[in-house]
Amino acid sequence: MINTRIIPLIRKEFIHIRRDPRSLLILLMMPLLMMVIFGYAINMDLKHIRLGICDLSRTPASRDIIETIKASTYFDIVARFDNPRQTEAMFTNRVARAVVIIPADFQRSLKRSVKAQIGVIADGTDANSATLVQNYLEGLFLARSLTMASGGNSMPVSIKARMLYNPDMESSIFIVPGIVAILLIMIGALLTSVTIAREKETGTMEQILVSPIRPYEVVLGKAVPYLVLAFSIALFIIFLGRIWFHVPMMGSWLWLLLFCVFYVFTSLAIGLLISTVVATQQVAMMLSLVATVLPSVMLSGFVFPIASMPRPLQIISNIIPATHFLKIIRGIMLKGNGLEELWIPAAAMTGIGIFFIAVAVKRFKLKL
Amino acid sequence: MKKIWYLVKKELRQVMRDINMLRVIFVVPMIQLMVLGYAITTDIKNIDILICDFDQTSVSRDLVERFSHTEYFTLIEAPCSAGHIEKYLFAGKAVIALTIPANFARDLKTSDKPEIQILLDGQNSNTSAVALGYCNRILLEFMQESIARDLQKAPQIARSVHMIEPVSRVWYNPELKSVYYMIPGIISILLTIITMLLTSLAIVKEREIGTLEQLMVTPLTSGQIIAGKTIPFAFLGLVEMSIAMTVGVLWFKIPIIGSLPLLAGLSATFILTTLGLGIFISTLVNTQQQALFMSWFFLVTFILLSGFFYPIENMPKWVQVITYGNPLRYFIEILRELFLKGAGISVLWPELCSLLGLGATIFTLATLRFHKRTA
Numbered sequence: 001m002i003n004t005r006i007i008p009l010i011r012k013e014f015i016h017i018r019r020d021p022r023s024l025l026i027l028l029m030m031p032l033l034m035m036v037i038f039g040y041a042i043n044m045d046l047k048h049i050r051l052g053i054c055d056l057s058r059t060p061a062s063r064d065i066i067e068t069i070k071a072s073t074y075f076d077i078v079a080r081f082d083n084p085r086q087t088e089a090m091f092t093n094r095v096a097r098a099v100v101i102i103p104a105d106f107q108r109s110l111k112r113s114v115k116a117q118i119g120v121i122a123d124g125t126d127a128n129s130a131t132l133v134q135n136y137l138e139g140l141f142l143a144r145s146l147t148m149a150s151g152g153n154s155m156p157v158s159i160k161a162r163m164l165y166n167p168d169m170e171s172s173i174f175i176v177p178g179i180v181a182i183l184l185i186m187i188g189a190l191l192t193s194v195t196i197a198r199e200k201e202t203g204t205m206e207q208i209l210v211s212p213i214r215p216y217e218v219v220l221g222k223a224v225p226y227l228v229l230a231f232s233i234a235l236f237i238i239f240l241g242r243i244w245f246h247v248p249m250m251g252s253w254l255w256l257l258l259f260c261v262f263y264v265f266t267s268l269a270i271g272l273l274i275s276t277v278v279a280t281q282q283v284a285m286m287l288s289l290v291a292t293v294l295p296s297v298m299l300s301g302f303v304f305p306i307a308s309m310p311r312p313l314q315i316i317s318n319i320i321p322a323t324h325f326l327k328i329i330r331g332i333m334l335k336g337n338g339l340e341e342l343w344i345p346a347a348a349m350t351g352i353g354i355f356f357i358a359v360a361v362k363r364f365k366l367k368l
Numbered sequence: 369m370k371k372i373w374y375l376v377k378k379e380l381r382q383v384m385r386d387i388n389m390l391r392v393i394f395v396v397p398m399i400q401l402m403v404l405g406y407a408i409t410t411d412i413k414n415i416d417i418l419i420c421d422f423d424q425t426s427v428s429r430d431l432v433e434r435f436s437h438t439e440y441f442t443l444i445e446a447p448c449s450a451g452h453i454e455k456y457l458f459a460g461k462a463v464i465a466l467t468i469p470a471n472f473a474r475d476l477k478t479s480d481k482p483e484i485q486i487l488l489d490g491q492n493s494n495t496s497a498v499a500l501g502y503c504n505r506i507l508l509e510f511m512q513e514s515i516a517r518d519l520q521k522a523p524q525i526a527r528s529v530h531m532i533e534p535v536s537r538v539w540y541n542p543e544l545k546s547v548y549y550m551i552p553g554i555i556s557i558l559l560t561i562i563t564m565l566l567t568s569l570a571i572v573k574e575r576e577i578g579t580l581e582q583l584m585v586t587p588l589t590s591g592q593i594i595a596g597k598t599i600p601f602a603f604l605g606l607v608e609m610s611i612a613m614t615v616g617v618l619w620f621k622i623p624i625i626g627s628l629p630l631l632a633g634l635s636a637t638f639i640l641t642t643l644g645l646g647i648f649i650s651t652l653v654n655t656q657q658q659a660l661f662m663s664w665f666f667l668v669t670f671i672l673l674s675g676f677f678y679p680i681e682n683m684p685k686w687v688q689v690i691t692y693g694n695p696l697r698y699f700i701e702i703l704r705e706l707f708l709k710g711a712g713i714s715v716l717w718p719e720l721c722s723l724l725g726l727g728a729t730i731f732t733l734a735t736l737r738f739h740k741r742t743a
Contacts, residue, residue: 022653026661030668037672041687048681065532091539092715094705115533124541125708127549129679134536135501141532142508146515157476157511158483161500163490164457174492194657278388282569285660286392294400298407303677305495307442307463308413310406331460334491341459 005213009221016195017229027187031179031237039172039245049133052079052096054087059107065118068144069100074136084119091123098122098133165334173248176241177329178302180234181322182293184260187230188267189274189292190285192222196275197284215364223268230264238333250336256329259346263325266353267292270321272360296322321356324349371588375596379570383600393566393604394611397558401612404554405547405620408677415499417441418462420448427473431510435466440502453487463489464499476514540708548623551616552703553676556696558612559635560642560670562605565663567646571597572659575650590739598643605639606632625710634702634720640727641695648734651741670696698723 017024051069055062069075079095090096101119103109110116120137122130166173199205208218241247270292278284298304299313300322306314317323324345331337331345339346383389419435421428436443444462456462467485469475475482486503488496541548574580583593616622624631649662672678673687674696680688691697698719705711713720 020655020658022658023655023661026658026665030661030665033665033669034672037669037687041673041678041683050681092709092711094715110532117533117535120534120536122536122538124538124544125549125704126679127541127544127546130538130541131544132498132501134534134538135505138534138536139501139505139508141534142505142512145532146508146511157507158481159486159504159507160483161486161488161503163488163493163496164454166490166493166496169490169493169497171493174494190660191657194660198657280386280389281656282573283386283388283392285569285656286389286396289664290392290396290400295403298404304408305412305415305492307415313403313407316403327460330491335458335460337458337460 006217006221006224009208009213009217010224013195013221013225017225027183027233028236030186031183031233032240034179035172035176035237035241035245038175039170047073048076049074049098049129049136050078050096051075052081052087052090052099053077054081054084054099054101056082056084056104057102057106061107061110062102065102065106065141065144068140069137072136072140074140087121091125096123097126097129098137100137170245172241172245173334174330175303176237176245176247177333178326179241180237180260180329181263181300181325182296182302183237184230184234184264184325185267185270185292185296185322187226187233188264189271190288191229192226192268192271193274193278193284193288194281195226196222196272197278197281200275201280216361219272219361219364222272223265226268226271227261227264230267231260234260234264247333249333251332251338255339255342256332259325259328259332259349262350262353263321266321266349266356269353269356269360272364273356276360276363295320299323301326318348319352321349321352324352372592372595372599375588375593376599379596379600380603382570383566383604393562394608397608397612398615401551401554401558401615402619405550408546408550412495412498412502413439414442415440415464415495416444416462417464417466418444418446418448418453418456420453420465420467422448422450422470423468423472425473427476427514428468431468431507434506434510438502438506440499457487457489460489463496464503466503547620548708549704551612551620551622552707553674553700555609555612555616556638556674556699556703557667557671557676559605559609559639559699560667560696561663562608563601563639563642564646564649564666565660566604567598567601567643568649568653568659568663569656570601571647571650572653572656576655591735594647594735594738598647601646602636602639602643605642606635609635622707624707626706627710627712630713630716631703631706634699634706634716634723637720637723637727638695638699638702641723641730644727644730644734647738648730651734651737670694673697674700676700692722693726695723695726698726 053066053069055066066077070077079090081090084101087099087101090099099119099121101121103117103119106116106118118141120134122133124130163169196205199208209215213221238247242249271288274284274288274291278287295316296302299306299309299317300320301317302322306317306323309317327345328342328349331342335341383393417435419432421432432443435441441464444456446456446461448467453465453467456465465487467487469482469484472482472484474480484507486500488500490496538544571580574583584590588596613624617624645666646663649659649666653659653662673680673683673691673694675691676696680691680697683691702716702719705716
């Protein structure tokens with residue numbers, strides 16, 4: 001009977017897990033920490049950018065511009081100075097991130113010519129915020145010119161924007177499903193490969209292999225406990241996200257859980273594959289970190305949009321299971337997508353999963 | 369001194385013996401550097417946008433043109449009908465759907481304020497906010513030019529119209545390359561992984577196999593053991609950092625204006641904190657797996673709260689206070705300022721002091737705990 005041989009193996013693995021409450025605790029703390037940081041601490045939309053102002057004009061027109069800047073939530077005016085040469089000191093002493101210089105003839109040129117120039121200098125050390133600073137300021141000036149031009153009250157076209165699926169613009173709603181994806185791959189790939197490597201290191205793997213247990217039974221004995229563990233932690237994160245951060249659940253639980261199981265299988269397969277390559281725990285850890293966890297964090301669309309990456313990386317992102325799983329879990333939870341919208345990522349993930357499982361089983365047999 | 373040297377030699381030999389480990393330590397980070405240097409950008413590009421033009425006049429087509437000419441957006445071709453626009457967002461075919469109403473051109477001319485509707489897939493609120501900003505800007509520019517055109521037709525009112533034109537410059541990174549800003553971050557993360565993770569793993573591994581006890585019963589003091597465990601990884605870390613910087617300079621053409629000796633000194637100070645943390649972690653855990661999880665835990669916290677991706681000024685005050693205890697925060701700042709602006713010690717001394725303070729505290733605590741744990 002298969003069962004009589006596998007069940008003790010599974011039990012043994014569970015005992016290993018239970019004996020190591022610290023690892024379990026960290027596995028639970030990690031998603032909690034990330035949820036708290038993303039939910040409370042992180043906000044991409046730059047606000048309170050430190051701005052220096054050099055007003056050479058000192059006229060009602062220049063004061064009007066300064067008032068406009070002050071009124072926006074984006075900028076905090078931290079310094080005012082009279083000599084444009086001080087700009088450099090603003091940046092080297094990290095007083096301001098950007099400087100606005102209003103030229104002495106600002107009011108005159110506003111009245112005489114159609115266009116009056118204002119200098120904007122941004123500190124490019126932080127390229128991303130420099131881009132945002134430029135955009136904000138240009139938008140601000142454009143809007144101000146437009147209201148002045150169209151008679152001082154409003155703009156010629158009204159823009160009405162609406163954010164769907166996340167109307168309050170909460171990053172936690174976006175990040176909680178992402179954490180599920182990352183954590184499942186961490187448990188699947190990392191934990192599995194490390195436990196097998198540990199058995200190799202301590203020599204117990206050989207003992208198991210000389211017993212009448214067949215290789216696939218060894219694989220199952222390793223996989224089932226981590227499948228259960230990964231799955232319960234995933235559920236824990238989802239529930240916590242629902243209760244604490246009010247992450248919506250628009251779609252069907254059934255599909256979500258089904259795809260979760262499949263994704264966990266895929267990551268377990270990757271873990272098994274890694275374990276056939278490595279001999280020590282350290283290498284197993286480093287390899288699964290670099291080959292699975294980091295790409296899943298960086299290239300899957302977890303935080304950084306795939307559309308903005310260069311083409312070769314976009315292609316690579318397609319072979320990362322997390323990319324597809326993220327589309328599925330976010331689609332189901334946030335939008336209420338069903339199979340009709342999600343069949344492409346679902347098929348891709350299934351394909352990748354089957355491929356990895358096949359390779360892992362084959363290599364596992366050969367190696368052991 | 370000689371005793372420490374033997375320990376260092378032994379430790380280095382252990383690392384060098386394992387070809388797989390060497391590969392993982394040196395080759396993989398280079399690949400990561402290459403990939404991440406390109407992948408991580410908080411700016412947006414090629415966001416799928418669907419524009420439903422119900423006006424179909426030359427004016428509205430001009431507006432559509434403007435969206436297709438930027439690299440921020442990719443126009444999606446799809447048939448539009450009122451009420452069915454949301455389904456494209458629902459199916460993930462587009463991230464933004466912009467609707468130009470019928471009679472847009474006419475209403476614009478008669479100052480009837482036509483309304484442009486923008487629907488965004490807000491899942492990734494950060495990207496959507498940036499994308500909305502770009503949409504607004506394109507629309508504003510469009511309005512500005514349509515006003516300017518009207519002015520040409522009616523020059524008599526031109527006098528009453530004021531246009532403010534910003535002339536933007538970016539210093540230190542005029543082309544606004546995000547790699548310039550990402551590479552320092554990636555280098556500091558690599559350095560942290562090598563020094564913190566490998567140190568804790570090396571100690572815990574000896575404990576796991578039982579050789580740490582053997583070391584303890586030798587006449588070596590625990591200070592000497594710590595030195596023997598940390599110096600090799602400090603060395604490896606600095607070698608790795610130099611390689612990463614070389615790649616940064618040669619491949620990504622990142623300028624390094626500041627002084628290299630100063631950089632070396634500051635890096636050594638930084639390593640003091642991460643090595644200390646490595647030892648500290650090793651005293652908290654029993655197995656290599658736990659050491660890995662613990663280091664990973666620290667690393668993620670450090671990265672997220674370092675200002676690497678997310679500016680610290682935007683965080684709530686209480687989180688900002690926490691970041692003062694984050695060594696990575698200071699080191700990333702140091703690297704950025706030193707690489708791009710050539711900042712010297714006169715500017716970077718607050719960071720240096722913080723790192724020294726943190727390093728001394730962590731290292732002392734860790735050594736004390738290590739002593740207690742092994743004694």
